[in-house]
Amino acid sequence: MRNRLATQPLFDLSKPGRRGARLPKCDVPVQELEQLLPAWTQATEPPSLPEVTEPEVIRHFTNLSTLNMSVDTHFYPLGSCTMKYNPKRNERLAGTHGIVDLHPYQPEDTIQGMLQLLYELQEMLAEISGLPAVSLQPAAGAHGELTALMVAGAHFRESGEIRTKVLAPDSSHGTNPASARMAGFESVMIKSSDAGFVDMDDLRSKLDEQVAVFMITNPNTLGIFDRQVSEISDLVHKFGGLIYLDGANMNAILGVTRPGDFGADMMHFNPHKTFSGPHGGGGPGAGPICVNEALGAYLPVPVVVEEDGRFRLEYERPRSIGRVRSFFGNVGVLVRAYCYILSHGPDGLRRVAENAVLNANYLLSRVRHILPVPHGQRCMHEFVATASDLKKKAGVTAMDLGKRLLDYGFHAPTVYFPLTVPECLMIEPTETESKETLDAFAETLFRITEEPADLLHETPHSTYTSRPDEVTAARKPQLKWSPTSDSDKTNH
Amino acid sequence: MPYIYNTPQDQQDMLEAIGVSSIEDLFDQIPAEVRLARPLDLAPAHSEMELSQHLAGLAAQNLHTANSVCFLGGGSYDHFVPAVVDAIASRGEFYTSYTPYQPEVSQGNLQVMFEYQTLICQLTGMDVSNASLYDGGNAAAEAVLMAMSATKRTGKVVVPASVHPEYRQILETYLTSLNTELVTVPAEDGATALAALEAAVDEDTACVLVQHPNFFGAVEQTEDIAHIAHQKGALLVVAFDPISLGLLKRPGDCGADIAVAEGQSLGTPMQYGGPYLGIMACREKFVRRLPGRIGGETVDRRGRRCWVLTLQTREQHIRREKATSNICTNQGLFALRAAIYLATLGPQGLRETAELCVQKANYARQQITQLDRFADAFSRPAFKEFVVRDRNNQVGPMLRDAAEQGILAGIPLQKWYPHLSDCFLVTVTEQRTKQQIEALANCLANAQQPTAIHA
Known part of the structure; x- marks a missing residue:
């Protein structure tokens, strides 16, 4: 299933003469451009955009979409962001x-x-x-x-x-x-x-x-x-x-x-x-x-x-x-x-709040047996657990847990926010998830805390990429594609 | 509700596991005295069918592109959106995901950000781009704030009256809070009065913001304006029209330090004004002052090329009050649309689109101004919009009559420019046909005899 071309940058696909759109012929009498726009305003050549066909555009961006987790495809308990179902009718x-x-x-x-x-x-x-x-x-x-x-x-x-x-x-x-x-x-x-x-x-x-x-x-x-x-x-x-x-x-x-x-x-x-x-x-x-x-x-x-x-x-x-x-x-x-x-309607909105709070409290009741939740046994729509003890005991961080969850098909909770709780995971299930999903998440989290630290430090294992080097990215920012910078790199 | 899974049995089981007897008990953190003791006073729940019928009823009261012809512009444009844009942007993997805080499961979004930034740099000739801001107006305001911090000049910002009036209003709102003076330089024949600009820019000036083509559709002498700004150590912020760059010289080649734009033209429908796309690009040396998200290339632990959010120490979630801006949610979906649009059009497609705009706009300009009643308000060359003067000074009634005939003929300028109360702005995109343009001219010609319209 691995698609070798899936992540090739758009610009590597470009080939002079290809195009993805044809415009209609001009149906008004055409005048000399110079009569309409003075030469000093005009570019000497068209912008250096890539030249690709429509099918390439579709395949390229469709393949990229498959590298995302989303609410439509995964449980996405990203605290503070309320990642609930997005109704198609809307x-x-x-x-x-x-x-x-x-x-x-x-x-x-x-x-x-x-x-x-x-x-x-x-x-x-x-x-x-x-x-x-x-x-x-x-x-x-x-x-x-x-x-x-x-x-x-x-x-x-x-x-x-x-x-x-x-x-x-x-x-x-x-x-x-x-x-x-x-x-x-x-x-x-x-x-x-x-x-x-x-x-x-x-x-x-x-x-x-x-x-x-x-x-x-x-x-x-x-x-x-x-x-x-x-x-x-x-x-x-x-x-x-x-x-x-x-x-x-x-x-x-x-x-x-x-x-x-x-x-x-x-x-x-x-x-x-x-x-x-x-x-x-x-x-x-x-x-x-x-x-x-x-x-x-x-x-x-x-x-x-x-x-x-x-x-x-x-x-x-x-x-x-x-x-x-x-x-x-x-x-x-x-x-x-x-x-x-x-x-x-009025009742439905209240049901939203009730079930968001019910789901969060239910998940809290399960997670607090796995990780400490410092701020009590009850919550509203989300709660904050901490991996502090786990870090002291086994060297496993909130980041490790979050990354490992990705391997099991769950988006990670918000990590390291709020700043007042060290090694925190902020978990917001929302009302549009089932008890079965919450159970599976809790069971997975438990399983992960039992896994060896060495394995967890190198997670995720199943994703296209793992633990990008963010320090180098910030120190030597490479913020756009250039033909030379990429020629020596490979896509797998 | 259709989006909630929990059955009464589920709820019972969950409450038991939590150790409370009712959902009501879960809310006991909220003091009774602040609880709402009644249901919200809102319309009752609508089924999907009822909701669809209700929306159809509202939509039917509006004139729109399928039942009228749009010659309105002024920052929002009826450009063509290829089907591929909708096909990709309506994929749930894109539109139901969020900011790529977990790069391993967001490589799609991150690569799109990186490609979008590249496309914007290619388009503008600038060194770096961020991954989007709210809209053109806020991009302009953020660029001015960025120029103030880069130059360490907070005294004054100079803007010609030919810049979009709403952008200037946003700027005024922002600068009022910061006690910075906004100096407006008059327009002369529909473009920046250079002598007045030169007189206004001094050593306290953080930047000059110019729009090119400007709000009146006319070209500005951007390079001369850059010279005036730079002479006094001020920066030049250029607000551009992305479609115009199929033909016009790029902001990066005209002396812009920061380039901003309303990106709606690039594949986003008009949607009564939003959500749109704020484009912002700048010269390399200002990169760490850019507001908003930025995607960057790196390698992962296995040495494989990948993409991440980068330079995050600029941002509010790390730096709080020391951040370059407060922006968190951006316009990622519209950056995606712009990337798909630019990729689909390519250099030739964008050039042809720009050519169609300029040819058709100028044809319309000639058709209208050859009528006795109308004149060119300004003599400057125009890209896709132009200002017409009504010698009868009846702009309001005339545009209303046109709308009744299904032609949205132009935008009256009186609201922003009282001295142009007899003028209106006409916009012609590549979508307008010769027939529609002639119908517009015809409609305006008939408006010469206001009584005849109702005959």
Whole structure:
């Protein structure tokens, strides 16, 4: 079955004169190019792209696709990423005429159906979050964070307050402090307690009138719900700060609790996680944000509004921060989210959360007999196990376990995140997996911990490649193909 | 629900194994006072059939490419998408995977990243490319932030008014938070006013951002602009149109330090504005300042060539607040589409596509401006779009009438350029036929007598 040509770079396939597309003859009277575009603007030769045929393109990329693990083919318990099943109906519906082929500058009269969909999605997200004002514009979760922090910045500028700091727990996603810096704030880290919650003493010691926002992920990246959340928000509000909820883990609480009800002033959704827009091999995502009534005035323009059954884009919002993305946003992802929410309805969304939490707790109940799970016997939608003891005892790392899982046909959990747990594996099964799959995963993990360390250090054994040299890759970056660099290498 | 496996028996067995009596007990971490005591107020669940019918109803209210003719552009284009692009991009192995954190089971995605980066370098003449950003506007903003960190100049950024107004708006939003001044240089005859640009760029300027062909479709004197920027130690960021590079000189050959683009033209449908593809490439010396994921070549423990995510110390998951950007999720699926598109078209296909655009756009320009009512707003050479002035100053009603006849004739410019309230932007891609172009001209000609349309 090994396909020798499967991984040959596209550029090695190129042969002068081959082509994959033919264009129609020009049906308008052809003019001399020089009359249309001055010579100084023109390239002297066509771009040096590869020359391949259509069948080669298909075979090349199809073969490459088979080297990926994916949700469609494998259990993919990559913690924090919510790798759930991506419904095929959503793909088809998002790809239909009238949805996929609208130009973003069409007159509003010609896109009433699309505007209605987006308006209804705004309303749905407001209801699910408990925060009434919604912007669908941000292009990803991190982009939503940045946008919301800019909203907070505009709010404080307008009220004449100089607030320079954004706080986030040490267990937060790296995007939180990175977004804070991009929005012009200083990022301050808050410690986690031994139980994995926000360390209240540390929070109190760092709270003052310079704090603009406290960013909290709840349930947090350890998969536990921080029950101090109301206390935290009261405290932050007392100092005039705002609470931002990183919505990466909304899958655990859909219909159970709402960020707006536990004190959040602003949040983002990750529709590619919670509402199953596919992850696309790295993207696209989307990062709609929901904020409280008072902050709504600062949201990016435009937003969709309804008047007498007609929908329009509203731009006249004088206190808006402006724009954070061209056009309306990642509409294709939003359409899928809309389909997902409609497919489930209120009861269905709650079932999603219930089964995500049930699956995670069931897997936790099995895994904790194999590896320690430092933060308790129960979790929300994911949990974090550690290979620390195994490393001390046998020299086997979280990385070794993750790599060996690949041999057995499971994608590895997220490893080495959150940073607060050494040698950690962050496991998120999602609701779209069966008990049988979870049992098989746990049994496999157990089997692996019994395997000799020497074998594990060299895993995976069954994949096309094993343990790439990442250090050399970073030290001597080779970021594009070149004819000379590859001539002495072989493909097997 | 159709996507959940657990039967009531499964749930019972699992709860027993966990040691609780009900699913409700699993949520006892959440304090009662913040629990939602009612069902969410949402529409009831739709079956697949009901959902399909509902979406069909919404879609039917829209004009789209199958029931109208699109002459709209301004950064989103109705270019042809070959079937191979959809065939490959709809493979679950690509679109249901995620960021290649485990290279051994992501070689497909990683090799695509590497090939995409190579294709972008070939296309642009730049040294290195990242693996994608959100869209053209954010790529432009990220490039400006990158120029600020590379030059250590945070005082000022200079941008001509001929750059996409929404890109400038994004930039303004970003720079407001950072207290950096955004200086807008006027356009003159539809392109950057070079004297004004020269006067605006000084030793505090981090970069000049220019778009070529610009928002009005006109060519810019990019090399002269590069000279003006570089003279003062500022960088030049060029926003380009990928299709235009079938014909036009590459940004890397025009003095660009960073090149960015909206990559939607390369095999991605318009989708009412997104998701699209932010392209970013730069000169070698800025590689460690690039935002976003980058794929690199290496060897594995057996000495076999393979690909990994590399230079990760730039990124937020490693460096947190010291990262070059906060980006995590990118637009991998659209980088894949762009790679398939460029591979399929090849050098000749891209050149012919660009030639068709320029020929057809100029034919349309002549057809429209030979009508008494209309004039060229600017005299500059255009690539695939151009600005028309309506001497009757009735752009709004005229475009509405055209839409009623199934022709999306152009984009009114008043919203962004109040002094161009009598102007609209017309775009002609390779897909438009002579017949459609003549129908457009005909429709606009008839609009000369507004009362006649309704007769």
